[in-house]
Structure formats: C-alpha cells, structure tokens
Amino acid sequence: MFKRKKTITRTIFRNINPEEGLQIIQKNKDNSDFVILDVRTPPEFEESHLQQAKLLDYYSPIFKEELLKLDKSKIYLIYCRTGVRSAETLNLMKNLGFKEVYNLIGGLNLWKSKGLPLKKI
DSSP states (O other), X not given: OOOOXXXXXXXXXXXXOHHHHHHHHHHTTTXXXXXXXXXXXXXHXXXXXXXXXXXXXXXXXXXXHHHHTXXXXXXXXXXXXXXXXXXXXXXXHHHTTOSEEEEETTHHHXXXXXXXXXXXX
C-alpha cells in the first residue's frame, strides 16, 4: 500500500508597512512571479504609481472578474491611495484562493510621506 505525501500549500495574507513593502519589492525585482497591483482609478495611477505596477481599477464594474483572470499562484503586493481599497482587495483575494498577497497599509499616501521611490508620469 502506497502512502500519499501531503502537499503543504503556503498561504500568506499580510498587511505591511512601506519599509517592508520596499524590501519585498527589492527582494522580488527579478522575480517574474511577483506583481505589484495598484487598485486605484486610472487618473490616480496616471498621476504617480510604484515602478512596474499594474492597474486594476477597484471601482470598475468588472473588478472581480479581472481579479479572477490573475494567476493565483503569483506573489502580489497591492496598494491604493490610503489602504482602504487594497485592504478590501486583500480579503477578496484571500476568498478567491490566491496564495500570497501583501497589502501596503497607508497606501501610496504613506509611501510618499516616507520619501520612497515612485514612478511619475
């Protein structure tokens, strides 16, 4: 009789501060399985955003459908302006079966106040 090995699936859903966020970004700079997800509106994104961020508008009527198209096995760092939309997105992603998601508390406002790097358009 053969015994099946149990597969341990690691799941992480954490709120992180801007300094931790910067460390995660630097640690994963060459990782193709790492995605920075900006859940603000297009005008907010155009004003400024984190380098390499991808926009997914929280207020879009197809927001949840767009989330479902993402690869659930990748590592995500999510943020918005103040941390409210991204905190709700963190819970949604957890319920949708994502594996590793970090939410930037205080959002881009706190990130900017710490003088951390942005991409301005």
